[in-house]
Amino acid sequence: MSFSFRRSTSSLLEEQTRKKGKFSDTESSLASVSTNQARVSRKEHKLTHLLSYLGSNNPLPASIAADDIVWLMDNVAFRGRGGQWEAEFVAAAFDEKASGKVLDIVSDIAGKVGLAKGGEEEKTIERRISPFVMEILPGRQIKVDFNGSTPLKLGPGGRNGISSNIKRVPKAVAGATVKSTADVPSGVTGVLEMKTVYAEPEGWAVISDVDDTIKITQTSDPVGILKSTFVSEPTPVPGMPELYSRLRQLLDPSAPFFYLSASPYNLYPFLREFRDAYYPHGQLILRDSSWMTISGLLSSLTLGTEKYKVDRIKKIQQWLPRRKMICIGDSTQSDPEAYGAACRLFPQWIKLVLIRKVTDVAAVGIEEKNEPSRFDKAFEGVPR
Incomplete structure (x- = not known):
């Protein structure tokens, strides 16, 4: 018996981008200096290691120690079953001790982006690389004071x-922003404070891509991605901060913003700082499939992005099914296909899609990605 399948336009464009940009060559050369997620951390007891495979069903979670690192992610509260307020809480735990390969990784990235050895930029690389080389701590439970x-x-x-846990939270007025802090031993560092924005079931909301939609990333060039992530000052796409500021003024004050990116969660502190500097506050939804590898950064931005984004959009729709959604993306990745699929899945939910046709970066295959036929196919069956 034979089977056949039709690959989506986005997967074909991803394949073309990766081939012309020689992503596989760059990734394979980075693999030798990646941390090994499979190894047991120096802090990880055998029982903790075994039980961590159970995820949230782990009956004996380990506690956070004074020399650990904790990240708490901002979120949006919504009305769940019975009208009770709920929110998805995402957190991460790391060992303070980084991998011994830091200097190798810094030198490797510096060489790939064309920096002289020992240059000042290497300090920037070393600082930004830390979330990729800290050893993860599976099976940890983090206490939070909401x-x-x-x-x-x-x-x-x-x-x-x-x-990742859905938790009930106390009542608050729509649009309220509530701060929470990690209840951890003295000495713990990281992102120890988070914000929860309360969003009523009705009104407007925004789902926005990040890379090359609001932040210049150069997702079609592996060296460009490494440089914009680990070396360059994060730069907003010209005109987009003003557009988002205007959107914030036009929509109701409680309208939530969701920043949906294919970037891995390793970049959460980096992107959180960028968001706060240029754009309205909102929940960053990032990818966890390539955790703790530098090569994984490149693959997460260029492989399976349509499926990933549609999956996360489905989750947002479950939280806020009666909201009127505005989706904003760009033509470098799979945003047209992902948003088109979402429009067909939820035809009355998404009211407006804005796609930035990227022409100001030397992206591989950008002419084909901006062809009208691509958008016609991506939004087939969607009212113009």
Whole structure:
């Protein structure tokens, strides 16, 4: 018996981009200096290691120690079953001790982007590379003090050190922003404070891509990605901060923003700082499939992005099914195909799609990606 399947336009464009940009060559050369997720951390007892495969069902989670690193991710609260307020809490835990390969990785990236050895930029690379070389701590439970009054237990995390839990939260007025802090031993560092924005079921909301939509990333060039991520000052796409500021003014104050990126969660602190500097506050939704590898950064931005984004859009729709959605993306990745698929899945939910046709970067195959026929196919069956 034979089977056949038709690859999507986005997967074919990804394949073309990776081939012409020689992504595989760059990734294979980076693989030798990647951390090994499979190894057991120096802090990981055999029982903790074994039980961490159970993820949130782990009956004996480990606690956070004074020399650990914790990240708490901003989120959006919505009304769940019975009208109760809920929110998805995402957190991560790491060992403070980084991999011994830091200097090798810094030198390798510096060489690939054309920097002289020992240059000042290597300090920037070393600082930004740290989330990729810290050892993850699976099976950890993180305590959080929500709004100064409600204790929450997040996790335990799975094998990638990340936990994701839907938790009930106290009532608050629509549009309110509530701060929470990690209830951890003294000495713990990281992103120890998070914000929760309360969004009522009805009104407007925005789903926005990040790379080459609001931030210049050069996702069609592996060296460009390494440079924009680890060396260059993060730069907003010209005109986009003003557009988003205007959108914030036009929409109701409680309208939530979701920044949906194919970047791995390793870049959360980096992208959080960029968001706060140039754009309205919102929930960053990032990818966890390539955790703890530099080569994984390149693959996460260029492989399977349509499927990943549609999956996350489905999750947002489950949270806020009665909101009117605006989706904003660009032509370098699979945004047209992902948003087109979402429009067909939820025809009354998405009210507007804006695609930035990228012409100001030397992207591989950008002419084909900007062809009208591509957009016609991506949005087939969607009202113009």
